[in-house]
Amino acid sequence: MSHLTTSSVAELAVFGGTPAFAEPVHVGRPNLGDREQLLARVNDILDRRWLTNNGHYVQAFERTVAARVGAKHCIAVCNGEIGLEIAIRALGLRGEVIVPSFTFIATAHALQWQEITPVFADIDPETHLIDPESVRRLITPRTSGIIGVHLWGQYCDVDALDAIAREHRLTLLFDAAHAFGCGARARRHGNSPVEVFSFHATKLVNTLEGGAIVTDDDALAQKIRLMKNFGFLGYDNVGYVGTNGKMNEFSAAMGLTSIESMDAFIAHNRRNHDQYRRELADIPGVELHRYDPAAANNYQYVVTEVDTERTGISRDMLLDVLWAENILARRYFYPGCHRMQPYRAYFPNAGLMLPVTERVAARVLVLPTGQAMTPDEVSRVCGVIRCAVAHGPEVARRLIDSGARRHLDPFHE
Ligand SMILES: Cc1ncc(COP(=O)(O)O)c(C=O)c1O
Numbered sequence: 287m288s289h290l291t292t293s294s295v296a297e298l299a300v301f302g303g304t305p306a307f308a309e310p311v312h313v314g315r316p317n318l319g320d321r322e323q324l325l326a327r328v329n330d331i332l333d334r335r336w337l338t339n340n341g342h343y344v345q346a347f348e349r350t351v352a353a354r355v356g357a358k359h360c361i362a363v364c365n366g367e368i369g370l371e372i373a374i375r376a377l378g379l380r381g382e383v384i385v386p387s388f389t390f391i392a393t394a395h396a397l398q399w400q401e402i403t404p405v406f407a408d409i410d411p412e413t414h415l416i417d418p419e420s421v422r423r424l425i426t427p428r429t430s431g432i433i434g435v436h437l438w439g440q441y442c443d444v445d446a447l448d449a450i451a452r453e454h455r456l457t458l459l460f461d462a463a464h465a466f467g468c469g470a471r472a473r474r475h476g477n478s479p480v481e482v483f484s485f486h487a488t489k490l491v492n493t494l495e496g497g498a499i500v501t502d503d504d505a506l507a508q509k510i511r512l513m514k515n516f517g518f519l520g521y522d523n524v525g526y527v528g529t530n531g532k533m534n535e536f537s538a539a540m541g542l543t544s545i546e547s548m549d550a551f552i553a554h555n556r557r558n559h560d561q562y563r564r565e566l567a568d569i570p571g572v573e574l575h576r577y578d579p580a581a582a583n584n585y586q587y588v589v590t591e592v593d594t595e596r597t598g599i600s601r602d603m604l605l606d607v608l609w610a611e612n613i614l615a616r617r618y619f620y621p622g623c624h625r626m627q628p629y630r631a632y633f634p635n636a637g638l639m640l641p642v643t644e645r646v647a648a649r650v651l652v653l654p655t656g657q658a659m660t661p662d663e664v665s666r667v668c669g670v671i672r673c674a675v676a677h678g679p680e681v682a683r684r685l686i687d688s689g690a691r692r693h694l695d696p697f698h699e
Contacts, residue, residue: 366484598678
């Protein structure tokens, strides 16, 4: 069947029709750079017999990342979460640190893992970024810092957060996991010396697993370098408590190859995003998140919000419809960190303080994009959504009657 012209609810896969995709289509399918170049680098690594411990490719990757973001220092690490943990420790955070609840759980865990309490701030309803006024209300004598998250590759309100941090003598750092390739750095303020990127396979640029900490502060960079290598000052000489946060050579080779194609990845994402915008425009109640045209973005996230009053079908029922079609859309960052354990137990009433987070977490639906998505595939995804919404109340009723529901929402329904 053609999902572009779907007019019959019975043709939807959730009710027994043929799925729109024979194989599952994931959000965050990896972007791949030049395969030959990657394989040549892998061969070179094997020839050098230097697989990890600050090898040739890790050093080259660090130089490339630093140049791309305009930072004095880049320290490559094995993943973004470890990067956050090391940065948090190197900056001496303790007590309570304010973070948005609407973020990947790693932002909160990087604190809690070190017995620092994440205190959850609300977000702006338009941008989904941490709301500085909410941050201000959460400051206590135990607060030592703020972590701003550059969600969906959008820079959070660096100036407002910086002003609050200065006023209250707090340390400010940024979880920039989504923001590689998004232009200006947030670190221009002396008070916010660190940004942490993720190069997980799902990110615009990937090192399979990986991350990087960037800073202009020489002493901090040196400290972070030691911390990610067990605290070794030299052979047989440990000066700090450290961890193993090192990136390996294969990851760095993947990262270098990936960065070489980064502009092409962004251009491809941009085309997909434009197409989603055009094709979703006539579907009532499914709003595509708009990026500020004046700010650089990597368009790695196609974020929609579903307004059930207008679609007649809930976000989670729409998700059931899409999954049956093998379109594995995602409800990022549902239900919000504050509703996940252990935070739910620590802050049972946090939801009352986070009305925007609650609302956005109940509405967001992220659609697949990236280099692997063709225009035809984007059209097929939009076709399924168009069909489900055109018959919203009927689809909803049949889903409830059939008991075929997979994505339930115990928090908001
Ligand atoms: C906002 C955010 N912070 C932190 C991380 C953690 O990065 P990693 O998966 O590289 O550990 C992610 C990863 O997906 C993320 O989306």
